[in-house]
Amino acid sequence: MTSQQLKPVAPSGITGSRAERARMPLARKVLEESAIKHGVCIRPVPLRRVDLATGEEQIIDIPCGATLSSVCPPCAEAKRQLRIDQCRTGWHLEQEPDFTPDPATDEQHLLVQLRSQAQKSLDDSDDSEVAEWEETVSEINTELAATGVRGRLGVEKAARRVRSTRRRQDASELPRRPVSTRTVGKVYESASGKKFRPSMFLTLTLDSYGRVTKDGTPVQPAAYDYQRAARDAIHFAKLVDRFVQNLRRFVGFDVQYFAAVEPQRRLAPHLHMAIRGTISRAELREVIAATYHQVWWPPTDEPVYVDQLPEWHDGTGAYVDATTGEILPTWDQALDEIGPDDEPSHVARFGRQFDAQGVLAGTKDANRTIGYLAKYVTKSVDECHEAATDDQRDHVSRLVEALRYEPCSPTCANWLRYGVQPKNPRPGLHPGACRGKAHKPTHLGYGGRRVLVSRKWSGKTLTDHKTDRKNWVTEILGVEPQMPTPGRFSFEYVSRDDAKLKPLTVRLMHRIADRVTWRAQLDAARNGPRSPADLSATAGRSS
Incomplete structure (x- = not known):
């Protein structure tokens, strides 16, 4: 030819x-x-x-990363x-990772000595010398950090607001055991004398917000609870953190994990978690049922400002009511208004359904689940399940709209809509235009890290x-x-x-x-x- x-x-x-x-x-x-x-x-x-x-x-060219x-x-x-x-x-x-700190060097000891002298001079100095000694302290802190020392010296911790730790009446009790320093799983022996050390692959999901079809869209969109879905997505990372804390306290050892967060077809985030060692399904069921995260924020059920929004006032450095000129309550003042008998603004929980599988090292199941954990880490949340039909696109739009005015953090501009100044306010904030990741359509409410790894995972x-x-x-x-x-x-x-x-x-x-x-x-x-x-x-x- x-x-x-x-x-x-x-x-x-x-x-x-x-x-x-x-x-x-x-x-x-x-x-x-x-x-x-x-x-x-x-x-x-x-x-x-x-x-x-x-x-x-x-x-030279370096990769964009x-x-x-x-x-x-x-x-x-x-x-x-x-x-x-x-x-x-x-x-x-099979062996505990070694986290023994390296011994301090002579240079680090010398810098700590200089830092101590500078701190004493700063505390004893008069107003005319404070700025000079603060600069010296800052320079020494920078040099000390450059030598490989963790943490900072002389930094006061901010006051922590404490809420009651009494468990909710609608949550089951969770016994607490002393947590040992062990992080590796137990060794088991079969009847034939073969020893093995299994681990686990766990999947956790959120509760239902309404019936959905096979493509993840609601059967009745008008009855679907988009507000609760939005709030659960925003606070999902905190719920996962609470689950890990409860799991460690319940099983009695320092559980280590590698987890990936991705959305289901219904767009709710769920968690795939590789756990070192094994935990019985009965224990997992108890921990899941007893795990919740309470959000102690000012109420957001009804907006205070819709048409005429608060305005920034340069003289006071705060947002004021555009009609009366009254300064809006600060974030701390709004939290102080929450009394001991009030209910949290939201409570996030996992659903009852979960999946737990035992996995042995070097098996096909181990390679398959590792690949599954890393399957979506190179995609944004919205790319994991791209909308292909009008119903799916409508479902995405409804969730994004529910997230638009939902506060995503204490610094979120949406607090102005509910009559509260955001934490650390600044001019130019507009409700519905917060730049937080949770509000972006590419994140669908989840603003946390996609990959969660415990500190003692691999050493x-x-x-x-x-x-x-x-x-x-x-x-x-x-x-x-x-x-x-x-x-x-x-x-x-x-x-x-x-x-x-x-x-x-x-x-x-x-x-x-x-x-x-x-x-x-x-x-x-x-x-x-x-x-x-x-x-x-x-x-x-x-x-």
Whole structure:
């Protein structure tokens, strides 16, 4: 068959050359697709690196670090692989992770001594010297933090508002046991003498707001409780935190978890959680039934201002009633009005249905559930289940509208609608225009983190896991990892108008070429596992 026979036939009224050209892919688009195929960031950030020893300047590209595949697929996939690595490493640990603090260095002891002297001088100084000593204290705190010390010295904790801890009458009692420091699961022995240490995969959902169809849309939209759905979504992160606290107190050991939050088809957030160790379903059922989160906020059932909103008054630095000029109650004053006999503005609870599965390390179930936990971490909340029908789009619109005037935090501008000044007020706040994540259609009410990891999960930070992956590559290639000399280089952003900055297409081509060369070297040098995912079976790492 000749090349002439392979040419497409042009539609009537269009010449062959125009039709062929219309079907040609754009070079820029092909380049971007090739960069994605080779794992090259398509939105690199140019930095000017200056060698302070030699004065040499060089423009380098660093990955944008996006976590959403809709923004930059290669960077989002790299983040997802790190989360997979983190989940797999900590899920079936057989030894307690070591969190023994490193001993303090001589430099840190010296800085603490200087900090102590500066604090005493600050406390004993008169008004004319206070500003100078405060600056000195701040500088020493910065130097101390740069040496790797956690926390700050001399910082007073804000007064904490305490509510009654008496359990609600409509919630079951939850016995409390002393919590041991153990974080790994128990070892079990089968009848044949084989020992194993199982863990768990748990799924929690919220309560029902009304009957829904298979596509997640309400059977009766007018009867669907969108207000409660909106409030549950806003406070879902707090409810999860309360569940973990109750679980640890009930089972008696320091439960460690790796969890991912995603929406169901009905758009309500639910939780997938990998738990180290096993907990019986009966115990889980008790903890879920006894877990709730009370929201002690000013009432928001009826708006106080709809047409004429409060106005900012420069003289008082507060919002006032536009008609009377009266200053609106502050956030603390509004909380003080909540009496001991009042009910919370909202109570969030999980639904009765939950799913719990036992999982063994190295099995297909473990790999499947880890992949499921990381399935949606590169997508925004609204992208997990995209609306495809008019009913689904209407369901999304109704929920977004319910979230529009619902306060999402103490600093939310919507409090002005209910006659209360937000915490830390400032001019320019308008109800219905809060910039909090919970109000954005892409978040559907959930403003918390999508991935929740306990502190003692793997004994490593994400940076540690990233370093492990780099070390795996350098080990395969047989090269020594290069440690940069601290303070040798300075960095600054490069403007798009900089004459020395090459066009993005050229920079992407350079990165693709480097990536192809690197991959060829890696494939040629690799004699062990095919990828970090294979190596993880024996060393706890994955690609």
